[in-house]
Amino acid sequence: MKFLYFLAFIFTISLSAYESIELSQNKKDLSKEIYSKLEKDHFLKKKDKTDFNKKYIQALIKKLDKDKNYFTITEINKFIEQSKFQGDKDFDIELAYELINLYFEKLIKFSKFQIELVENDNFDFNKDEYLDIFSEDNQWVLTKSALKEIWRLETKNDLLIAKTSDSSSSKPNEDLIKRYKNRVRRIGQQKEEDIFSLAINTLSNQFDPHSSYLSPRSAEDFDLNMSLKLSGIGALLGVEDDYTKIISLVPGGPAEKSGKIKPEDRIAKIRQGDEEEFIDVVGWRIDEVVDLIRGDIGSEVEIEFISFNSETDSRKLITLEREEVKLEDRAAKSKIIDIDNNKIGIIDLPSFYIDFDEYQKRNKNFRSSSKDVKNILENFNTSDVDAVILDLRNNGGGALIEANKIIGLFVSSGPTVQVKQKRGFIQPYGDSRAVQVWNKPIIVLVNRYSASASEIVAGAIQDYRRGIVVGQRTFGKGTVQSLENLSEGQIKITESKYYRVNGMSTQNKGVVPDIELPSTWDIDTVGESSYPTALSWDVIRPYRHKKFKMDNELINKVVNQFEFRLSDEPNLNYLKKIRSRYDLNKNKKFLSLNIEDRELQKNLRKDWLLKIENERRLASNLDIFLSYDELEEYNEQENEDNNSINLKNDYQLIESTNIMNDFLNLNKTILSSVN
Numbered sequence: 001m002k003f004l005y006f007l008a009f010i011f012t013i014s015l016s017a018y019e020s021i022e023l024s025q026n027k028k029d030l031s032k033e034i035y036s037k038l039e040k041d042h043f044l045k046k047k048d049k050t051d052f053n054k055k056y057i058q059a060l061i062k063k064l065d066k067d068k069n070y071f072t073i074t075e076i077n078k079f080i081e082q083s084k085f086q087g088d089k090d091f092d093i094e095l096a097y098e099l100i101n102l103y104f105e106k107l108i109k110f111s112k113f114q115i116e117l118v119e120n121d122n123f124d125f126n127k128d129e130y131l132d133i134f135s136e137d138n139q140w141v142l143t144k145s146a147l148k149e150i151w152r153l154e155t156k157n158d159l160l161i162a163k164t165s166d167s168s169s170s171k172p173n174e175d176l177i178k179r180y181k182n183r184v185r186r187i188g189q190q191k192e193e194d195i196f197s198l199a200i201n202t203l204s205n206q207f208d209p210h211s212s213y214l215s216p217r218s219a220e221d222f223d224l225n226m227s228l229k230l231s232g233i234g235a236l237l238g239v240e241d242d243y244t245k246i247i248s249l250v251p252g253g254p255a256e257k258s259g260k261i262k263p264e265d266r267i268a269k270i271r272q273g274d275e276e277e278f279i280d281v282v283g284w285r286i287d288e289v290v291d292l293i294r295g296d297i298g299s300e301v302e303i304e305f306i307s308f309n310s311e312t313d314s315r316k317l318i319t320l321e322r323e324e325v326k327l328e329d330r331a332a333k334s335k336i337i338d339i340d341n342n343k344i345g346i347i348d349l350p351s352f353y354i355d356f357d358e359y360q361k362r363n364k365n366f367r368s369s370s371k372d373v374k375n376i377l378e379n380f381n382t383s384d385v386d387a388v389i390l391d392l393r394n395n396g397g398g399a400l401i402e403a404n405k406i407i408g409l410f411v412s413s414g415p416t417v418q419v420k421q422k423r424g425f426i427q428p429y430g431d432s433r434a435v436q437v438w439n440k441p442i443i444v445l446v447n448r449y450s451a452s453a454s455e456i457v458a459g460a461i462q463d464y465r466r467g468i469v470v471g472q473r474t475f476g477k478g479t480v481q482s483l484e485n486l487s488e489g490q491i492k493i494t495e496s497k498y499y500r501v502n503g504m505s506t507q508n509k510g511v512v513p514d515i516e517l518p519s520t521w522d523i524d525t526v527g528e529s530s531y532p533t534a535l536s537w538d539v540i541r542p543y544r545h546k547k548f549k550m551d552n553e554l555i556n557k558v559v560n561q562f563e564f565r566l567s568d569e570p571n572l573n574y575l576k577k578i579r580s581r582y583d584l585n586k587n588k589k590f591l592s593l594n595i596e597d598r599e600l601q602k603n604l605r606k607d608w609l610l611k612i613e614n615e616r617r618l619a620s621n622l623d624i625f626l627s628y629d630e631l632e633e634y635n636e637q638e639n640e641d642n643n644s645i646n647l648k649n650d651y652q653l654i655e656s657t658n659i660m661n662d663f664l665n666l667n668k669t670i671l672s673s674v675n
Contacts, residue, residue: 018108018187020101023094027196030488031093034200034213037484042207043422043494043535052206053091057083059532060096060202066135069150070106073140096199104187111180113148114155118176123156128597130590131157156593164598166317167269167278167304175280183242183283207494209531210481214490233293233301233320235261242282243267243306244289248396248449251350252330254320256394257644261318263449264308264526268315273300295322308525314605332372335645336385337657342664344657345385347376348644352398352406352453369398370405377409377438387441387660390457391645391653393471397452400429407460408434410442410467415543417456418499419480426499428543441663442467445656446513448523451475458511459500465550468558468663469513470656476528478507479535497535503542508534514555515562515659517652518575521582554667561662562655570619571651577612 039047057079065071079099083092117123131153132138141147158179162172169175193215204211234253237244243266249256269278270292281289293301302319333348349369358366380388397403400417407416408431415428444458444467455474461467478498484491499505508528528534566572592598606628613631614624625631638649647654 018101018105020105021097021190021192021195023097023196024192026488027192028093030486031091031196031200031203033486034491035091035203037486037491038204038207038211038493041422041482041484041493041495042211043479043497044207045422047207049090051084053089053095054080054083056091056203056206057095057099059206060099060199063198063202064100064103068135068138068140069154070103070110070147071140072144072147073142075102076140091203093199093203096202097195100195100198104190108184108187110151111184113151114158114180115177117152117155118159118173118180121159121173123159125156125160125163125593125595127594129153129156129593131593132589133591134587134589153593157591160593160595160598162280164595164602165269165304165315167271167315169277179242179280179283186283186285189285204491205533208479208533208535209528210477210479210492211494212492213486214483214492216489233322237267237286237290239286240266244281244284244286245308246305249394250330251395254323256350258318258320259646260316261305262308266306266308267303268306269304271302273302273319278302278304297323331367332369332376333644334376334379335647336380336383337647339657339661340665342387342661343383343385344387344389344660344664345376345380345383346389346391346645346647346653346657347373348391349373349395349406350644351395352400352402354399354402368405369402370409373406374409374437380438385440386664387443388438389443389445389653389656389660391445391656392450392454392458393445393447393652394449395451395454396449396475397454397477400453400456403453403456404429404431405434407431407457409437410461411464411546411548412436414464414545415501416460418501418503418540418543420497420499420540422495426540428501441660441667443656443660443663444469445653446471446474446511447652448472448475448510448519448527450511451477455506455511456498456500459502459504459506462511462514463500463502463547464545465547468515468555468659469511470515470659471513471517471652472519472523473512473516473527474506474510475526476506476508476510476534478505478528494535499540501543501545503539505537505539508537515559517655518566518572518579520575520578522586525586551667554663557666558659558662562659565655565658569655570616571654573619574612574616575651581608 061071061076061079079095082095132150141150158176159172162168162176197213197215200213204213233255234250235255236247236250238247239245245266246255246261246263248263249261255261267289268282269280270289271278272292272295279292281292293303295301298321300319300321302317305316305318307314307316330350330353332350335346337344337346352369354368355366359368377388404416408414411434413430413432413434415430417430418426418428420426442461444461446454446458446469450458450471451474455476455478458469458474462469479494480496480498481492482495484493497505497507510527510529524530592601610625610628610631617624625634645653647657
């Protein structure tokens, strides 16, 4: 009954004009307090204020209208000109409010225009029309009529997707109208705190992307309202435009274990396991989306995602069973395999965890990642394992103390990382009581989502010459934030910076692997370097540390064997083909709005996926699939049986074992350290 009432409310919602929200004196004073704290406490002691307000307003414009769909060039020029004359103010929050209010006014007009178009439905889907989907080279249009033409094409594309999606209902027009009315409702529910948060976080992001304001409500319930942790599927959510999107996956959660969901994927529709129809959630408030995804443990929810790293409008339907994510689900897992009589141990470490409650109670039996990894390594020693692969892919970090202890298991005592404070003081960190447990070869496997503590571990292993780092360049978050109280709410400020023991920062550039594995997408589209205001990479004085003996000639031979294998290895070629297609489509300028063309492209994509999979299988002496449906059914079954250590379909992990096998065959000696 509540749900039926909710839908009725959506349909009867008033579509009146947008009512501007004025800047209160209270928020004006708070903005000055926040700016003062940023100037005083941020790692950047001397922020360059040249054209600061202009850059601030330009950043806000980009945040609101990055695709150049809502403003005219006249309106943009007006705000840019006004931003140059802020008088004695460092930033003009009144102008920011004016810009945000105009944006929401435009969004209301846009939504009402779309509702009218879909209600009339005079679209000709057999006509050859195209939507511009590559906005980076676009300019803001001159007239309102030109804006309306963009809106018409956007609406036609929305309706085309609603009609052809695998999750489409029998009433796509009604579904789309609901979406647009949801957007209007969401805008109408905004309070000044929402406008202020948008304006002030854009301001704080001018210092760096990780400094941000937490409203009083957010500060009271940080997990729910800021981290937006979803109990049930194990994901952290955020908002971008009209979409709720995946920020990160909770290790061991249903979303992560599915193997299909990636950060930046956007949620389009949700269907409960006991219902027939999908609910279109584009334009919904994020707390409403959270309510739909949450549910009883053991129940199912089906979600339609729009893939961020695939072709335009590439969608995937994923069914997840809700469950409680426990510490055991996030714990390190291990496996031993045998290649050419070489025993290789694999450790999958999804995060640097510690049971803080038990640790603070001084319970000696508290659970932690370093204890679990130590136990695994001791078991590997007992089992005569020859080498270890430490898999830190998608490991977003965790407790620094745990990262230090895990490094110590491989290098013994010594510095692991240096932290530089805003005043210039540099403090080395490490585990002075560490005892080396593993003295045989090690590979650290990383990717673009290996961040923070993962980068410290990978960087230390590289700097100590203790092992080989394999994979892709890591995320590049080399900064530390502190949380400070305000007169209202809190502010998170970047106060210090990580540096490796060799003096190089992990900030922005991340850790560059010794051997780079193929990636199926452009890693530069995410990560620290993708943020316009990310702090720069730099170096400080190296900290004295021991290095292990590692023969450069031996490493070169391992690299040469990898590169030779790269040319014709079936799994790696499969990854390279996906990347080539991604590169072909990522800068695609126009999207056809002809229904036959879209259906044709959809079928061609399925044919192509079937083709490259069968090419891989033929080269691997496996049976081929006779149809795309057969391939999909196989993939569904594989995901149901998915284990965190997958040596059947995890091609990057498989190649890492090949690299380690090459190393062992070329060098049978145990690495030893020298001062």
